[in-house]
Amino acid sequence: MIADTWLPVAVVLSSLVPGLFIFFLAESRVRLRTTLNLAGAFVKLALIGVMLWGVLREHAYVFTHTVLPGVELVFKADALAMLFVTLSAALWLFTTVYAIGYLEGAPNRSRFFGFFSLCVTATVGVAMAGNLFTFFVFYELLTLATYPLVVHRGTEKALRAGHIYLAYTLGGGALLLISTVWLYGLAGQVDFAPGGTLSALPPAMAGQLQIIFLLLIAGVGVKAALVPLHGWLPLAMVAPAPVSALLHAVAVVKAGAFGIVRIVYEVYGIEFAQSLALLLPLAIVASITIIWGSLRALFQDDLKKRLAYSTVSQVSYIVLGVALFGPVGTIGGIVHLVHQGIMKITLFFCAGNYAETLGIHKVSEMDGVGRRMPWTTLAFTIGAFGMIGVPPLAGFISKWYLGLGALEAGMPWVLAVLAVSSLLNAAYFLPILHRAWFRAPPATWPDEHIPARRGWETVPLLLLPPLATAAVSLLAGLFAASAFSPLDWATLIADREYLQWTP
Amino acid sequence: MTDGFDPLPWLIVLPLAWGTLAFVLGPGRGARLAIAALAVQTLLALQLAGELVDGGARAYAVGGWGAPLGIDLYADGLAGVMLLLTQAVALPLAVYARGYFAATPKGRDVFWPVTGLLVAALNALFVSADVFNIYVTLELLGLAAVGLVAIAGGTAPVTAALRYLLATLLGSGAYLLGVALLYGTYGSVSLEVLAPLIDGDAPRAVVLAAALMLAGLMLKTALFPFHFWLPPAHGGAPAPVSALLSALVIKASFYLVVRLWLDLFEPLVTAAAAQLIGALGAAAIVWGSLLALTQTRLKMLVAYSTVAQIGYLFLLFPLATLVPPAAADSALQGGVMQALAHGLAKAAMFAAAGGMIVATGRDDINRLGGVGARLPLTLFTFGLAGVTLMGLPPSGGFSAKWLLLQAALESGQWWWVAVMVAGGLLTAAYVFKVLRRAFLPVAEGDSVTPVPRVLEVSAFALALAAILLGLTGAPVMDLLAVGRGA
Numbered sequence: 001m002i003a004d005t006w007l008p009v010a011v012v013l014s015s016l017v018p019g020l021f022i023f024f025l026a027e028s029r030v031r032l033r034t035t036l037n038l039a040g041a042f043v044k045l046a047l048i049g050v051m052l053w054g055v056l057r058e059h060a061y062v063f064t065h066t067v068l069p070g071v072e073l074v075f076k077a078d079a080l081a082m083l084f085v086t087l088s089a090a091l092w093l094f095t096t097v098y099a100i101g102y103l104e105g106a107p108n109r110s111r112f113f114g115f116f117s118l119c120v121t122a123t124v125g126v127a128m129a130g131n132l133f134t135f136f137v138f139y140e141l142l143t144l145a146t147y148p149l150v151v152h153r154g155t156e157k158a159l160r161a162g163h164i165y166l167a168y169t170l171g172g173g174a175l176l177l178i179s180t181v182w183l184y185g186l187a188g189q190v191d192f193a194p195g196g197t198l199s200a201l202p203p204a205m206a207g208q209l210q211i212i213f214l215l216l217i218a219g220v221g222v223k224a225a226l227v228p229l230h231g232w233l234p235l236a237m238v239a240p241a242p243v244s245a246l247l248h249a250v251a252v253v254k255a256g257a258f259g260i261v262r263i264v265y266e267v268y269g270i271e272f273a274q275s276l277a278l279l280l281p282l283a284i285v286a287s288i289t290i291i292w293g294s295l296r297a298l299f300q301d302d303l304k305k306r307l308a309y310s311t312v313s314q315v316s317y318i319v320l321g322v323a324l325f326g327p328v329g330t331i332g333g334i335v336h337l338v339h340q341g342i343m344k345i346t347l348f349f350c351a352g353n354y355a356e357t358l359g360i361h362k363v364s365e366m367d368g369v370g371r372r373m374p375w376t377t378l379a380f381t382i383g384a385f386g387m388i389g390v391p392p393l394a395g396f397i398s399k400w401y402l403g404l405g406a407l408e409a410g411m412p413w414v415l416a417v418l419a420v421s422s423l424l425n426a427a428y429f430l431p432i433l434h435r436a437w438f439r440a441p442p443a444t445w446p447d448e449h450i451p452a453r454r455g456w457e458t459v460p461l462l463l464l465p466p467l468a469t470a471a472v473s474l475l476a477g478l479f480a481a482s483a484f485s486p487l488d489w490a491t492l493i494a495d496r497e498y499l500q501w502t503p
Numbered sequence: 504m505t506d507g508f509d510p511l512p513w514l515i516v517l518p519l520a521w522g523t524l525a526f527v528l529g530p531g532r533g534a535r536l537a538i539a540a541l542a543v544q545t546l547l548a549l550q551l552a553g554e555l556v557d558g559g560a561r562a563y564a565v566g567g568w569g570a571p572l573g574i575d576l577y578a579d580g581l582a583g584v585m586l587l588l589t590q591a592v593a594l595p596l597a598v599y600a601r602g603y604f605a606a607t608p609k610g611r612d613v614f615w616p617v618t619g620l621l622v623a624a625l626n627a628l629f630v631s632a633d634v635f636n637i638y639v640t641l642e643l644l645g646l647a648a649v650g651l652v653a654i655a656g657g658t659a660p661v662t663a664a665l666r667y668l669l670a671t672l673l674g675s676g677a678y679l680l681g682v683a684l685l686y687g688t689y690g691s692v693s694l695e696v697l698a699p700l701i702d703g704d705a706p707r708a709v710v711l712a713a714a715l716m717l718a719g720l721m722l723k724t725a726l727f728p729f730h731f732w733l734p735p736a737h738g739g740a741p742a743p744v745s746a747l748l749s750a751l752v753i754k755a756s757f758y759l760v761v762r763l764w765l766d767l768f769e770p771l772v773t774a775a776a777a778q779l780i781g782a783l784g785a786a787a788i789v790w791g792s793l794l795a796l797t798q799t800r801l802k803m804l805v806a807y808s809t810v811a812q813i814g815y816l817f818l819l820f821p822l823a824t825l826v827p828p829a830a831a832d833s834a835l836q837g838g839v840m841q842a843l844a845h846g847l848a849k850a851a852m853f854a855a856a857g858g859m860i861v862a863t864g865r866d867d868i869n870r871l872g873g874v875g876a877r878l879p880l881t882l883f884t885f886g887l888a889g890v891t892l893m894g895l896p897p898s899g900g901f902s903a904k905w906l907l908l909q910a911a912l913e914s915g916q917w918w919w920v921a922v923m924v925a926g927g928l929l930t931a932a933y934v935f936k937v938l939r940r941a942f943l944p945v946a947e948g949d950s951v952t953p954v955p956r957v958l959e960v961s962a963f964a965l966a967l968a969a970i971l972l973g974l975t976g977a978p979v980m981d982l983l984a985v986g987r988g989a
Contacts, residue, residue: 023879065974067973067976069836069977073974136896137896140896141896143895151939154942154943154944159942162939163935166931170927170928171928174924174928177904178908178924181912182912185909185912185913
């Protein structure tokens with residue numbers, strides 16, 4: 001059937017085509033631009049809905065185009081791809097709505113939304129890449145599409161952050177390129193397949209494969225902000241709030257984490273990676289990142305910077321889950337890919353609301369903000385509790401499975417890492433909540449430019465997205481055990497990854 | 504092909520004809536004629552490419568008189584690819600040049616006739632079947648190129664043109680000396696006759712001939728350290744001229760180096776010589792990129808970028824010489840892909856730079872503020888061209904880099920991997936230096952005026968082609984394989 005081939009391409013094009021149109025729109029065509037943006041987002045979701053239905057019935061959607069002899073561009077909708085693609089498309093919709101409200105009246109909106117759409121296109125490409133080459137192509141495209149968003153404001157500070165961002169990500173991309181070409185030389189085309197494909201190579205290549213693994217992980221680790229490759233992330237928060245939200249929840253950081261998932265499970269295969277002794281070092285790096293990110297977050301007064309360090313820490317939960325040998329740990333890591341996205345995007349939306357509405361950028365300015373903006377603060381609270389891992393929120397589910405997975409993998413020390421990290425999470429989130437809800441508000445806010453009107457504490461377009469994502473993170477936790485929850489889907493993926501494994 | 508229409512000679516006759524007519528008709532009608540004729544030439548090159556893929560490499564006897572009495576033309580896949588590149592770059596550039604010279608008319612009377620000669624010389628060079636004919640086309644090409652550099656007049660361009668003239672004459676002089684030595688030894692200049700005669704025990708004179716010919720051609724390609732003439736010539740000429748020179752003219756002498764190295768002197772080449780050429784290429788990448796980074800004039804930056812990108816071309820030789828056949832294939836494919844990608848991207852970049860200079864009224868990287876807001880398409884063009892030069896996907900430059908990296912890893916020459924990756928990062932540094940400036944708001948006292956739409960669109964078409972090349976590499980590689988044994 002022709003739709004089986006073209007559906008994955010249509011999903012990629014559904015944001016690329018509107019994006020290219022938007023580039024050439026005059027600044028004043030607000031309505032047309034908004035229509036294009038939202039139409040793209042909804043069409044993408046609809047297409048994904050169709051594919052989800054098919055993938056569940058083990059239907060294959062594959063598109064192949066030969067780029068060079070022996071090198072193919074492949075889009076494939078497998079279970080893992082669908083997880084990430086659904087997350088991206090859903091959060092893209094929320095972020096687009098938010099960005100329309102956020103940028104109202106700001107200059108250069110056509111450029112912004114054009115690159116915004118390109119950025120989502122790249123993310124969707126990363127998600128649906130069917131082999132390592134395709135993954136690399138979209139991974140680099142993501143770097144290029146996000147740079148103009150990071151420097152969007154054009155200030156000296158933004159340009160400097162953009163420079164550092166490029167230095168890190170292009171450097172990481174170079175490592176990824178070398179390792180990809182190397183692997184292609186050894187193994188031919190490296191397709192993503194459940195259980196991995198490299199275990200078929202002769203044992204004499206084990207040494208080379210270990211080096212390649214190191215290079216690959218370092219390459220994607222830059223975007224996943226593994227310590228010590230995380231330096232760009234806290235600087236990149238100079239970008240406008242919707243960009244930060246997207247960067248931290250679905251696009252850049254997630255593409256890195258997703259790359260690690262693909263490399264470990266579908267290139268090397270979890271069992272082969274374990275036999276090459278690659279998982280323990282990965283778990284150690286992830287643990288260091290988790291603790292270090294949380295520690296740094298403690299000392300940030302800038303709200304977005306605190307959230308950025310929190311991202312450094314939280315994304316490595318995914319990596320940690322990947323590195324725990326055993327299906328339960330896998331479930332924990334993969335489900336956190338979704339959970340972290342929903343929770344973190346909520347937090348960044350809220351931070352943007354505080355800044356846009358009241359001019360609050362610092363934690364120390366947040367006294368009593370809960371009384372002025374109760375709904376935003378409620379959403380923030382749900383997000384923060386989720387990050388700490390309070391039941392029954394989504395973050396709790398992730399941590400529960402990670403803990404069980406650590407025991408199953410015979411790495412009880414990981415429990416200590418999880419406990420310390422949860423304590424640190426509480427230590428940097430609870431004071432914010434205390435200030436917001438229990439301290440008296442100041443006489444005047446730093447820079448209030450959206451007055452409360454007719455019961456709305458801020459512009460509806462800014463308020464509704466965080467409320468929606470907060471609700472989703474609550475539901476994802478409450479209904480984790482039901483069908484079609486992120487946990488259910490992650491379990492499906494884990495089942496397919498452990499082919500020969502019996503506990 | 505027995506008696507049907509053959510596009511091969513028309514690719515040489517047409518540009519000669521429109522060049523001459525442009526001289527008579529003047530720049531207005533001459534430009535229109537040139538654009539129409541180039542469109543026809545593009546179709547002819549496509550037709551030829553199709554015929555080559557279907558029917559294999561073939562010769563054409565000019566006037567029915569074949570060698571040794573007459574002149575033979577010979578087209579294989581490599582020639583077909585270069586012919587495609589030439590027409591594909593020249594057509595949008597002609598559209599661009601028409602708009603450009605409408606805005607800055609200095610030198611436009613001479614531009615069209617000389618460009619006709621230049622294109623004819625290029626096309627003839629790619630299909631020449633003997634080393635003497637190649638010399639003639641090479642000389643014609645050099646003279647046309649020098650003439651184009653000087654068309655704007657003024658002290659600096661004329662000085663640059665004279666320096667260029669010296670370099671190009673020296674290069675073709677060395678080449679001619681080599682031809683004489685070959686003729687003296689074997690009594691023939693035909694590539695077809697010479698190739699089987701040259702083997703590992705060829706006399707000293709032949710080794711000397713090979714060295715002279717290759718060195719002369721490297722001088723003309725501006726391979727480090729022979730690059731001294733290039734930046735002033737390419738950076739000082741009017742934008743359409745710079746684009747033609749950087750995209751096509753240096754590719755012609757590079758094409759000859761490939762042809763001689765792989766087909767004619769293959770039994771003589773040594774690993775040491777190949778490594779030496781590769782080392783010069785590596786030095787070009789590093790030195791050209793570093794100098795590009797330090798430039799304050801936009802066109803000089805782009806010109807030094809050419810010096811660096813030429814370096815990548817020459818990595819082909821160590822990667823294709825005395826290595827496993829799979830690696831050698833990848834290396835040739837990668838080198839040719841790089842020539843194509845750089846041709847399209849550099850033409851786009853010079854064209855975009857020309858647009859920015861027309862808009863801001865000066866050639867200064869530090870005064871580019873406002874370009875991003877006023878000329879978004881031109882800046883986007885510059886960015887896309889930059890993506891290709893950096894070797895980032897999806898682009899022709901990326902495909903080239905992928906193939907070259909593959910060849911390096913397959914033949915175990917990891918040191919070239921380091922060079923290529925470092926070169927890509929350096930390229931990013933100088934490309935983003937420009938983009939970053941252009942994102943800033945207009946500085947006080949500066950102004951950015953709009954430029955004719957045609958300048959923006961034709962430059963964009965070139966950049967887009969460089970990107971799309973990355974997705975359509977497979978048919979290009981099929982064409983390249985025609986007549987190459989495998």
